[in-house]
Amino acid sequence: DTGVSQNPRHKITKRGQNVTFRCDPISEHNRLYWYRQTLGQGPEFLTYFQNEAQLEKSRLLSDRFSAERPKGSFSTLEIQRTEQGDSAMYLCASSFLSVVGSYEQYFGPGTRLTVT
Amino acid sequence: ELKVEQNPLFLSMQEGKNYTIYCNYSTTSDRLYWYRQDPGKSLESLFVLLSNGAVKQEGRLMASLDTKARLSTLHITAAVHDLSATYFCAVAPFNTGTASKLTFGTGTRLQVTL
Numbered sequence: 001d002t003g004v005s006q007n008p009r010h011k012i013t014k015r016g017q018n019v020t021f022r023c024d025p026i027s028e029h030n031r032l033y034w035y036r037q038t039l040g041q042g043p044e045f046l047t048y049f050q051n052e053a054q055l056e057k058s059r060l061l062s063d064r065f066s067a068e069r070p071k072g073s074f075s076t077l078e079i080q081r082t083e084q085g086d087s088a089m090y091l092c093a094s095s096f097l098s099v100v101g102s103y104e105q106y107f108g109p110g111t112r113l114t115v116t
Numbered sequence: 117e118l119k120v121e122q123n124p125l126f127l128s129m130q131e132g133k134n135y136t137i138y139c140n141y142s143t144t145s146d147r148l149y150w151y152r153q154d155p156g157k158s159l160e161s162l163f164v165l166l167s168n169g170a171v172k173q174e175g176r177l178m179a180s181l182d183t184k185a186r187l188s189t190l191h192i193t194a195a196v197h198d199l200s201a202t203y204f205c206a207v208a209p210f211n212t213g214t215a216s217k218l219t220f221g222t223g224t225r226l227q228v229t230l
Binding site: 033035040041042043044045048056058091103104105106107108109110 | 120147149151157158159160161164204206208216217218219220221222223
């Protein structure tokens with residue numbers, strides 16, 4: 001399968017615990033994005049990388065959130081000291097940066113986080 | 117701050133009918149995307165609109181972009197049950213030169229009844 005993959009698909013955790021999600025982008029894509037989607041809403045941007053560099057972070061990304069993309073391949077999103085408000089679907093997307101093109105973002109299946 | 121609004125938020129329509137979903141955005145943009153999302157699933161790309169006047173069609177769906185009016189439409193022709201899903205438009209900031217974050221609308225939940 002050559003699409004964007006995310007693991008785990010579901011995560012249930014207790015408040016105060018740390019969680020980490022992984023995203024594997026489409027192999028030739030150099031940009032990787034993280035979004036968060038709550039029930040009944042559209043996805044909200046969290047952060048994105050070009051290769052291994054994190055280029056932008058949303059103000060939604062509090063100090064408890066950290067994202068990395070070592071070596072410009074897969075990415076991880078860690079949430080420390082989870083809160084119930086962190087319960088959401090976390091979506092990863094990737095795109096290919098080129099001189100010309102649509103920069104279309106392809107989304108993974110998401111990781112659904114439930115904080116109890 | 118870029119804001120994206122969709123109308124309607126919920127649409128119930130009978131099979132065979134036509135309808136249009138509207139997407140308005142608040143600041144200049146030259147790149148607009150339409151996505152489909154089935155319940156509990158991720159987003160599937162439908163259309164990419166890159167210039168004023170752009171029109172794209174796939175099956176019973178047709179999308180258009182008017183950058184001067186800051187408006188995109190998704191027209192559904194002769195709806196079928198399989199089109200039932202939530203549809204999102206998403207806008208990228210103007211002339212960023214490169215791909216960047218998308219701002220999504222609130223989505224339109226489409227229900228096609230038999």
